[in-house]
Amino acid sequence: MKNILTAAAFFTSVTLFAQTTAKDFTISGTAKNLQPNDKVYLEIAGTQPLVRIDSSKVGPDKRFTFKRKELDEGTVYQLNLANAQRVIVLIEGGETIEITADGTEKGASKVSGSQNNDYYQQLIGMYKEMNEKSQKWQEEYAQAEQKKDSKKIAKIQQDFEAASQGFTGKVKSMIPEMGTSLVALFATNFLNPEVDFATIDALAKRFEAERPTMKQAQVFVGNAKRMRGIQIGDAAPEITLNSTQDKPVSLSSLKGKIVLIDFWASWCGPCRQENPNVVRVYNRFKDKGFEIFSVSLDRDKAAWLKAIEKDGLIWPSHVSDLKYWQSIAAQTYGVNAIPATFLLDKDGKVIDKNLRGAALEKKLEELLKVNN
Numbered sequence: 001m002k003n004i005l006t007a008a009a010f011f012t013s014v015t016l017f018a019q020t021t022a023k024d025f026t027i028s029g030t031a032k033n034l035q036p037n038d039k040v041y042l043e044i045a046g047t048q049p050l051v052r053i054d055s056s057k058v059g060p061d062k063r064f065t066f067k068r069k070e071l072d073e074g075t076v077y078q079l080n081l082a083n084a085q086r087v088i089v090l091i092e093g094g095e096t097i098e099i100t101a102d103g104t105e106k107g108a109s110k111v112s113g114s115q116n117n118d119y120y121q122q123l124i125g126m127y128k129e130m131n132e133k134s135q136k137w138q139e140e141y142a143q144a145e146q147k148k149d150s151k152k153i154a155k156i157q158q159d160f161e162a163a164s165q166g167f168t169g170k171v172k173s174m175i176p177e178m179g180t181s182l183v184a185l186f187a188t189n190f191l192n193p194e195v196d197f198a199t200i201d202a203l204a205k206r207f208e209a210e211r212p213t214m215k216q217a218q219v220f221v222g223n224a225k226r227m228r229g230i231q232i233g234d235a236a237p238e239i240t241l242n243s244t245q246d247k248p249v250s251l252s253s254l255k256g257k258i259v260l261i262d263f264w265a266s267w268c269g270p271c272r273q274e275n276p277n278v279v280r281v282y283n284r285f286k287d288k289g290f291e292i293f294s295v296s297l298d299r300d301k302a303a304w305l306k307a308i309e310k311d312g313l314i315w316p317s318h319v320s321d322l323k324y325w326q327s328i329a330a331q332t333y334g335v336n337a338i339p340a341t342f343l344l345d346k347d348g349k350v351i352d353k354n355l356r357g358a359a360l361e362k363k364l365e366e367l368l369k370v371n372n
Contacts, residue, residue: 229334
């Protein structure tokens, strides 16, 4: 039986640091089982190693307070109560948050003061309820398998699927009302990208339009673009990036030729191994209406330039934004691994993908009507 995606996945899927307009926020609370002078730590959730950014001593009244500025448009914090209890708090800036906690390992806690945290606690409650049911069904499933009780097995599977679909349906119905909030990003972790991509994609487009500078949203939007990808038959989206001479070069400047968009990087072993084949194909077809538009996912310009020279990549169209996997072109084209190629016809339409070596050469012979 499949398991529901854990909420922890969210904390490792977003970029948690940024430098934008700072907004004040306050987190205060009580932890009844802590003692005066015990320390409460403010940490960034999900970081490895853990990033601890502030601390506060528990007062005689068992209260603690943090007053800080939110440097991003949204960060997932963790309140570490004297290493005894940890409480997640979602902050976008401007909040006054109140926490009531037990201060024990399995103690209860309540976070109030923002819709982000209200929704977060609702989602976690739903997840815990579903997880408890799932664990119970897994135990019953194991027992039914031992007894070879096919009817029981079928009933458990049916109940699980119905509950799972109900859970997912509830999450999907909540996401539009969450708007472009931090918790909306969190909620997508309970969705299956293959089944629920329409919901994920709609949210990504909304974030891109309404909150383009939110760093967590930028990562989410980039991932959604990669999932969306570019398919055979699609018009190839424009790419305009700086060349090795720091001058903008556009893909559309090659329109009218058969073009191979080649995503690669100097640090990519398979790319470097394939480069001799790419060079050979270029030399054979460059005078017959064929061109290459190379997009590097490098971060180090010197390494990029050195690889071009060493591998003899003599075609003129080499571009990069030096943003590694955050390359805007890679996101737009849905590139998750390199080398990745897209073959375009003379009108700029994608006619094939990921052709290499002999397969690429054969395709170009057909398109350019060149004999062996």
